[in-house]
Amino acid sequence: MPERKHIESWLTDMDGVLMHEGVPVPGADAFIRKLRDSGRPFLVLTNNSMHTARDLHVRLKRIDLDVPVENIWTSALATAKFLDTQHPGGTAYVIGEAGLTTAMHEAGYVLTDADPDFVVLGETRTYSFEALTRAIRLINNGARFIATNPDNTGPSPQGALPATGSVAALITKATGKDPYFIGKPNPLMMRTGLNAIGAHSESSAMIGDRMDTDVLAGLEAGMETFLVLTGLTAVPDIDKYPFRPTEVVDSIADLVDRV
Structure with missing residues (x-):
């Protein structure tokens, strides 16, 4: 297989990756801070359509995760974008x-x-x-x-x-x-998100805690995929699926130095 390009853009799920039951995952703050300092394009994604990006910015800020509004992508935003184009x-x-x-x-x-x-x-x-x-x-x-x-x-x-x-x-x-x-695992959500930040799939990565949504969506969108074990998926669950992530890591803390 041809060697992939260096990762220039990062997409990450929210629940199970950055936080778990309202508590930040250790290393999540360092990961977000490193992304912001690097200037690399990034998005925090959620399939939940209840809250606006501004609402989620405030909720994340309360647990010391400072994600700008423009770096939050929800299934609601992806749905509205899809309908506007269609x-x-x-x-x-x-x-x-x-x-x-x-x-x-x-x-x-x-x-x-x-x-x-x-x-x-x-x-x-x-x-x-x-x-x-x-x-x-x-x-x-x-x-x-x-x-x-x-x-x-x-x-x-x-x-x-x-x-x-x-x-x-x-x-x-x-x-x-x-x-x-519209939402994950439909790769449409990933592609519209990538377009929103001017990123390309061949130089982007998706981080998630679920094989059936996060990893599958990233895979089908042509991205590298990282499965973290701080959410819903455990190591024995991985072999239940006919596809695999690019890499499995314990938590997002293991990816801070990759940014």
């Missing part, structure tokens, strides 16, 4: 929180429940029966179905919560229509 100035019925609705507004979309071009499903802690019923009827009437990410569950102190993927399955069951998922 159908500029369109209309959408949106189920989600401020992270998604703000991104859609900023992309020039009008949010409406009157004959929208798209139904866009994102993350929320208050999925309502009425909103889901409306979404089902709009899709049955011809609206195209988009979902921000395929994650079936999300974490909480009390245990797993239903997330976009499982709610999308409910809508699919009722309509017979599958959504187009």
Whole structure:
């Protein structure tokens, strides 16, 4: 195989890589600081569409991870960017929180429940029966179905919560229509992120804690991939997949000197 180019740009997942259950992973602050000091393009990614990049900047700053707003890329931003390129100035019925609705507004979309071009499903802690019923009827009437990410569950102190993927399955069951998922492992999220920072896949790397989203998305986008063991994946899990990361490391602390 031809030798890859030196890594000039870094993409990293947030939960399980930079922090775990709201606590920063040792070495995460040094990694972010090194990236900022180096001037290299980088992005912190999350499949969660609930929060705006500004919200996440503040949340990370509270645990001493200083990530600029422009270096945060969410599935909500990727979704809005995708729709803007596919159908500029369109209309959408949106189920989600401020992270998604703000991104859609900023992309020039009008949010409406009157004959929208798209139904866009994102993350929320208050999925309502009425909103889901409306979404089902709009899709049955011809609206195209988009979902921000395929994650079936999300974490909480009390245990797993239903997330976009499982709610999308409910809508699919009722309509017979599958959504187009924008977030990881769709490499589209990585490519739009790389475009946002002017980076190229052949000289970029993705850091994640999940084989089925982070590593797969990075692999399919043509990037080097680093799996960290501070999140959901343990070493015995790796061989369950028909693909492998470029490298497995204990934590992001092991990558500080690679920047």
